[in-house]
Amino acid sequence: MDRIPILRMGPFLLVTIQVDLYDRLALDLEADLVKMVSKTGAQGILIDISAVSIVDSFMGRIIGNIGVMAKLLDAETVVVGMQPAVAITLVELGLPLKGVFTALNVERGMDLLKSKIQLFEQDETDPENDSDDHITE
Amino acid sequence: MKRILKMIATIISLNKDPMPVAREQDVVPFRNRVKEYAVKIKMGLVNQTKLITAASELVRNMLRYGGGGEVLIEVVSRGRDSGIRLTFKDDGPGIPDISLALKDGYSTGKSLGLGLPGTKRLVNEFDIKSEVGKGTKVTIIKWANG
Ligand SMILES: Nc1ncnc2c1ncn2[C@@H]1O[C@H](COP(=O)(O)OP(=O)(O)OP(=O)(O)O)[C@@H](O)[C@H]1O
Ligand SMILES: [Mg+2]
Numbered sequence: 001m002d003r004i005p006i007l008r009m010g011p012f013l014l015v016t017i018q019v020d021l022y023d024r025l026a027l028d029l030e031a032d033l034v035k036m037v038s039k040t041g042a043q044g045i046l047i048d049i050s051a052v053s054i055v056d057s058f059m060g061r062i063i064g065n066i067g068v069m070a071k072l073l074d075a076e077t078v079v080v081g082m083q084p085a086v087a088i089t090l091v092e093l094g095l096p097l098k099g100v101f102t103a104l105n106v107e108r109g110m111d112l113l114k115s116k117i118q119l120f121e122q123d124e125t126d127p128e129n130d131s132d133d134h135i136t137e
Numbered sequence: 138m139k140r141i142l143k144m145i146a147t148i149i150s151l152n153k154d155p156m157p158v159a160r161e162q163d164v165v166p167f168r169n170r171v172k173e174y175a176v177k178i179k180m181g182l183v184n185q186t187k188l189i190t191a192a193s194e195l196v197r198n199m200l201r202y203g204g205g206g207e208v209l210i211e212v213v214s215r216g217r218d219s220g221i222r223l224t225f226k227d228d229g230p231g232i233p234d235i236s237l238a239l240k241d242g243y244s245t246g247k248s249l250g251l252g253l254p255g256t257k258r259l260v261n262e263f264d265i266k267s268e269v270g271k272g273t274k275v276t277i278i279k280w281a282n283g
Contacts, residue, residue, distance in 0.1 A: 020165055020168070022161065022162065022164060022165050023161050023164070024161070053186065053189075054168065054186065054189050054190055054193060055190070056190050056193040056194055056197070057194060057197075057248070057249055057251045057252055057255065058193075058197060061248070061249065083186075084183075085182045085183045085185070085186035086186060088183055088186070088187075089183070089186045089187050089190045089259065092187065092255070092258050092259055093190060093194075093251060093255035093256075093258065093259060094241060094251050094254065094255050094258070095249070095251060095255070
């Protein structure tokens, strides 16, 4: 079965959504991301949706859930690259993307994440260092 | 209401394409089909996105609450305007109080309750008919330049 790959980049997890997600794929991604944050102690999640042409209330809810759950594990979530037509539609639909930050592109998203977690130099080489003890099972 | 009926009366259907939607896996192909028609009538990208998002909400409701059904995809014209009309029909339990279901935040599915009111905001024409025990029919139109 298909899965959306999750890349690890230092203290961050990077997800690039290349296809319009059907529900199973979106739900798996949600579960995988949360597991991965908990396992690696990642401090930030960056979700690139620049290739996504439709975000309906279901997709919006998944993104929101990821943000809320990541936050519980002490990680921030940034959604980057939302197409303008998608942004306009989301506003009219009335869907608040609660719990996540947004940025124009991956680069700015990274900067935002870094500023959010006030990254220290040493964390870049070993993200597991101080994060694991924040996680309670 | 009268005004809407009158407008619908002058609308001509140019092409009818029925599509059964029974499972979650049918959603993406259905959305793609709607997109093909929208592109064919040269609907702009923002309107396309609104239409497909609305269609996605309604098809989800049909699956979740109506137990699946059929969507009729039509290319319609009214005077010089062309548009897409979608009719979602299910034989599910129906909606007891439509005006309640159309309220932002009302959901019997522990969800956000955004689908119906949001859809209404995204399209040009919106009509819903439902009978308890018989089913629900939702019709929307998005004009290419609407
Ligand atoms: N086809 C249908 N058959 C029966 N009931 C329906 C149907 N469509 C909607 N409803 C009822 O109307 C309510 C409101 O629908 P709406 O799409 O606005 O919200 P939702 O589906 O509950 O939440 P969301 O769409 O935000 O996930 C539903 O909770 C359900 O009770
Ligand atoms: Mg709904």
